Amino acid sequence: MRNLFKLIAIVPLLVFANIGYTADMKVGFIYIGPPGDHGWNYQHDVGRKAVDKAFGDKVETVFQENVPESADAERVMTQMALSGADMIFATSFGYMDPVLNVAKKFPKVKFEHATGYKTADNVSTYSARFYEGRSVIGHVAGKMTKSNKIGYVASFPIPEVVRGINSAYLAAKKANPNVEFKVIWIFTWYDPAKEADAAKTLISQGADVIMQHVDSSAIMTVAEEAGVYAFGQASDMSEFGPNAHLTAIINGWGPYYVKRVKQAMNGTWKGGEQTFDGIKSGMVVIGDMSDKIPDDVKKEAMAIADGIASGSMHSFTGPVNKQDGSPWLKAGETADMGTLLGMNFYVEGIEGDIPK
Amino acid sequence: MDFSEINIPILIASLIVTATPLILAALGELIAEKSGVLNLGVEGMMIIGAVSGFIIGVETGSALLGIIGSAVGGALLSFLFAFIVLVMKANQVASGLALTIFGLGIAALLGHPYTGIAPPQFQSFSLPVLEDIPIIGVMFFQHDFVVYFSILASIATWYFLKYSRRGLVLRSIGENHDVAHSLGYKVIATRFGSILFGGALAGLGGGYLSLVRVPQWTEGMTAGAGWIALALVVFSGWHPFRLILGAYIFGGITILQLNLQAIGVNINIAILSMAPYLATIIALVIISVSRIQGNKGAPGSLGVSFVKVT
Numbered sequence: 284m285r286n287l288f289k290l291i292a293i294v295p296l297l298v299f300a301n302i303g304y305t306a307d308m309k310v311g312f313i314y315i316g317p318p319g320d321h322g323w324n325y326q327h328d329v330g331r332k333a334v335d336k337a338f339g340d341k342v343e344t345v346f347q348e349n350v351p352e353s354a355d356a357e358r359v360m361t362q363m364a365l366s367g368a369d370m371i372f373a374t375s376f377g378y379m380d381p382v383l384n385v386a387k388k389f390p391k392v393k394f395e396h397a398t399g400y401k402t403a404d405n406v407s408t409y410s411a412r413f414y415e416g417r418s419v420i421g422h423v424a425g426k427m428t429k430s431n432k433i434g435y436v437a438s439f440p441i442p443e444v445v446r447g448i449n450s451a452y453l454a455a456k457k458a459n460p461n462v463e464f465k466v467i468w469i470f471t472w473y474d475p476a477k478e479a480d481a482a483k484t485l486i487s488q489g490a491d492v493i494m495q496h497v498d499s500s501a502i503m504t505v506a507e508e509a510g511v512y513a514f515g516q517a518s519d520m521s522e523f524g525p526n527a528h529l530t531a532i533i534n535g536w537g538p539y540y541v542k543r544v545k546q547a548m549n550g551t552w553k554g555g556e557q558t559f560d561g562i563k564s565g566m567v568v569i570g571d572m573s574d575k576i577p578d579d580v581k582k583e584a585m586a587i588a589d590g591i592a593s594g595s596m597h598s599f600t601g602p603v604n605k606q607d608g609s610p611w612l613k614a615g616e617t618a619d620m621g622t623l624l625g626m627n628f629y630v631e632g633i634e635g636d637i638p639k
Numbered sequence: 640m641d642f643s644e645i646n647i648p649i650l651i652a653s654l655i656v657t658a659t660p661l662i663l664a665a666l667g668e669l670i671a672e673k674s675g676v677l678n679l680g681v682e683g684m685m686i687i688g689a690v691s692g693f694i695i696g697v698e699t700g701s702a703l704l705g706i707i708g709s710a711v712g713g714a715l716l717s718f719l720f721a722f723i724v725l726v727m728k729a730n731q732v733a734s735g736l737a738l739t740i741f742g743l744g745i746a747a748l749l750g751h752p753y754t755g756i757a758p759p760q761f762q763s764f765s766l767p768v769l770e771d772i773p774i775i776g777v778m779f780f781q782h783d784f785v786v787y788f789s790i791l792a793s794i795a796t797w798y799f800l801k802y803s804r805r806g807l808v809l810r811s812i813g814e815n816h817d818v819a820h821s822l823g824y825k826v827i828a829t830r831f832g833s834i835l836f837g838g839a840l841a842g843l844g845g846g847y848l849s850l851v852r853v854p855q856w857t858e859g860m861t862a863g864a865g866w867i868a869l870a871l872v873v874f875s876g877w878h879p880f881r882l883i884l885g886a887y888i889f890g891g892i893t894i895l896q897l898n899l900q901a902i903g904v905n906i907n908i909a910i911l912s913m914a915p916y917l918a919t920i921i922a923l924v925i926i927s928v929s930r931i932q933g934n935k936g937a938p939g940s941l942g943v944s945f946v947k948v949t
Contacts, residue, residue: 317747317858319754434901465901468908474862475853480657484897487649504757504855522755523855634903 306343308370308548310334311363313350315375316473322498322517323472323534324348327374327397330536337541341548352377360385364392370547372540373397376441382406393547393554398443400624405554409539412561413443414450414623415591416532417494418598419569419584420514421454423529424462424492426580427512431461434485434493436478436502437468440638442626444496449630450598451494454587456632464633465490475501486511492529503527512575519570530584531570538565559620563592599623604631645898650891651778655786656852658883658890660685660844662789664868665875665882666796667840672872673800674833675813675940679735680720681841682865683742688713688842689849690746693758693856702761706785706846713842714835716742721834725827728944739865747858754856761851785847790883792840797879809833813938816945826945841865874923877937881926889919 310331318328331344345368350359356378360371364385370393373382379399386394386406394406402408424433433455437444448466455462465488467481478497482505485493493513495502500523506513507524515521515531539558546552560566569588572581590596601612606629612618629637664681671678678684691712696705720738723729761783769780800806809829812819816826848864849856867889875881892915899911 319751319858321755465903467897467900468912469897470912471862473859475855475857475860476848476862476864479853480653480894481897483653484894485901487646487653488644488898488901490901499857499860500755501853501855501857504853508854523757635900636905636908638908 307341308338308544309343309345309368310544311360311368311371312344312346313356313359313363313371313373313375313378314346314348315350315352315377316498317348318346320473320498321500321520321523324374324498325518326534327372327536330540331372333537334540334544338544338548342544350378352381354381356381357385361388364389368392370395370544370552376443393552395543400557402555402557407543407552407554407556407558409543409558409560410443411534411566412559413532413534413567414446414598415561415588416567416569417447417451418454418591419588420494420530420532421451422458422587423572423576423580423584424451424494424512424514425455425458426583427529427576428455428459428462428490428492430489430491431459432463432465432488432490434482434488434490435464435466436481436485436493436495436497437466438472438497439470440468440627442624445629445637446623446626447496448633449626452633453598453603453630458583466633466635468638469497470638471497473498475499478502479505482506482513483509515570521571521573526575528573529576530572533568533570535565535568561591562588563594605629606631606633641902644902648774648777650894650898652781654887654890654894655779655782656890657893658886659786659789660847660852660864661868661871661886661889662793662883663785663844663847664841664865665871665886666789666792666879667837667844668869668872669875669877669879669882670796670800670809670840671830671833671837672941673813673877673938674809674830675816675938675943675945676724676830676834677731677735677942678717678720678738678834678837679732679869680717680738680742680865681837681868682861682863683739684713684716684838684841685742685845685848685861685865685868686746686859687716687742688845689860690750690753690845690856691842692846693849694749694753696758696850697753697756700759702759702850705758705850706761706843709846709850710839710843713845714839717834717838717841720838721831724944725830725834728946731942731944743859750856750858754858756856758850758854758856761854783851785843785851793879793883800879810938813940816940816943820945820947826947830945841868844868871919871923873937874920874927876923876927881923884926885919885923888922889915892918 312331314324316324318324347359350356372395374397376398382394382396386403396408398410399408452464469477469481479501482493482502486509491511493506495516500520503513503520503523506527512529513527517534519531521528597617599618601616602614603612605611688709692705692709695708723734724731766780770776808824812826812829820826871885875885896911896914
């Protein structure tokens with residue numbers, strides 16, 4: 284009996300305490316790797332911190348790292364929704380179907396999925412036009428190479444990666460007509476040893492500028508050792524290669540996260556939207572340029588970035604042929620959205636095949 | 640497509656670098672298995688070696704101390720395994736798997752403050768005179784001492800198992816621990832030593848990754864190398880020389896396929912990517928089958944807990 288009284292006395296206290304600490308909104312993030320990767324996940328976490336900073340006590344953010352792209356993702360998101368998350372950002376492509384499954388079970392929770400293409404009433408997607416950034420660094424690469432060989436370490440043959448290679452190649456070729464691309468596919472987003480092997484191979488075949496579409500900073504370290512150049516991927520990686528680092532394509536998720544959380548708070552958030560932003564909105568940011576880059580090249584590169592931001596330039600502007608020589612874009616024509624999102628071919632001049 | 644772009648001496652040199660961590664880890668596992676202990680925690684011991692070697696290397700500023708630290712780190716983790724399976728008599732398979740998961744987790748925790756730091760440079764230990772031989776010098780004689788150590792260790796292991804009395808005792812314990820025990824050999828102590836040796840070598844393999852091959856610390860950087868080492872032991876039929884051969888075939892095809900991709904060769908890249916695994920297995924199976932009449936090498940008491948019967 285005495286225990287019951289105790290319980291009765293405590294319950295209101297607990298409720299009160301809870302009210303006292305409850306933020307207006309709880310936002311969850313799930314990451315595919317550790318935020319300490321200095322790449323993809325790190326930048327999503329920077330975005331999460333921007334939300335923390337923008338809303339202070341009104342919004343509570345939580346995150347879960349190293350969530351595999353499998354049934355585990357569903358479990359983690361379900362757990363987040365059950366523990367009161369009002370909004371969940373799922374920050375990797377492979378979370379696509381898990382997001383839709385969990386969204387069905389929690390119609391009131393708002394879901395945001397990065398780089399996917401499936402939406403629902405409470406699921407929106409967002410992605411960045413990284414290829415715009417690759418036009419800028421492609422130009423720098425074309426100007427900086429002395430051997431005219433540019434190495435490219437690629438992950439999986441999905442449209443996003445193919446788009447990046449094509450965009451970088453077109454810009455490099457324009458900057459330096461003699462340039463040649465060497466592409467190695469390693470079929471992983473994150474395997475530092477394999478990435479290092481691929482970079483060493485490219486260097487041994489004469490490449491003196493290395494580009495990458497894989498997540499770790501191993502390539503930057505290898506480039507520094509070998510005395511060649513490389514670019515930061517997703518984050519500034521100059522600490523891994525002070526001499527090798529030319530510039531970086533930095534993913535800027537913060538402004539988007541803050542905007543969407545604000546919309547969720549004031550009721551204007553909508554599901555079914557597909558955001559695809561680039562340099563203009565700050566979702567793609569060109570990092571600091573190394574002083575190894577001559578001033579005129581820096582200026583040209585920034586002019587490309589500005590031109591793309593203002594809309595006066597486009598990464599894919601004709602005349603461009605496909606690899607087999609068949610025409611793709613007529614002079615002055617720019618690529619349409621559908622072709623960009625499903626890109627599965629190399630442009631003319633790149634050697635080798637895209638793995639099928 | 641221009642095959643002349645492939646730099647053969649550098650290709651040979653890099654295949655040796657790629658194979659070295661595998662040789663070290665697999666050699667350690669070979670000794671443990673020869674004594675009758677199946678330790679599936681190689682991946683965990685490697686990553687602990689990678690992180691402890693890196694931390695010690697950075698803190699002391701010496702790559703040599705770092706590489707020693709990686710062996711100590713791997714051995715410490717294997718001590719835990721040895722205690723669980725030898726003293727507590729736990730199931731070896733389950734304990735080994737747990738060791739891998741535990742190692743990956745604790746390495747991530749320890750390494751957290753060390754991401755983004757460059758480790759001390761590793762002095763390459765070029766062999767005087769020999770290193771100046773054109774082409775061959777680049778291929779074989781300009782490596783760091785860990786590479787030479789891995790080869791010497793393989794020879795020593797082979798000699799130890801085949802010709803030394805202690806090696807014979809170790810093998811007999813692995814074949815049948817009850818008989819060995821009744822003859823008065825110390826089963827638990829020998830196995831303890833073998834597991835620690837295995838842990839030290841696996842740790843060394845991991846340290847080689849974080850201090851030489853990549854060189855940086857990143858979470859989960861072994862990315863499955865420990866499992867490849869485990870497979871190598873089995874496919875080599877528990878023989879140190881076949882193990883080296885297997886590791887070099889694996890490393891060689893890995894580097895070759897990267898080179899072929901880079902010159903834009905017209906072979907399906909999915910096939911190229913799986914080629915290292917396929918070629919290694921086929922080569923080692925063929926070698927093992929051709930000597931099928933002899934002892935295949937699998938220890939009789941492998942994976943069985945030893946319980947003393949008085």
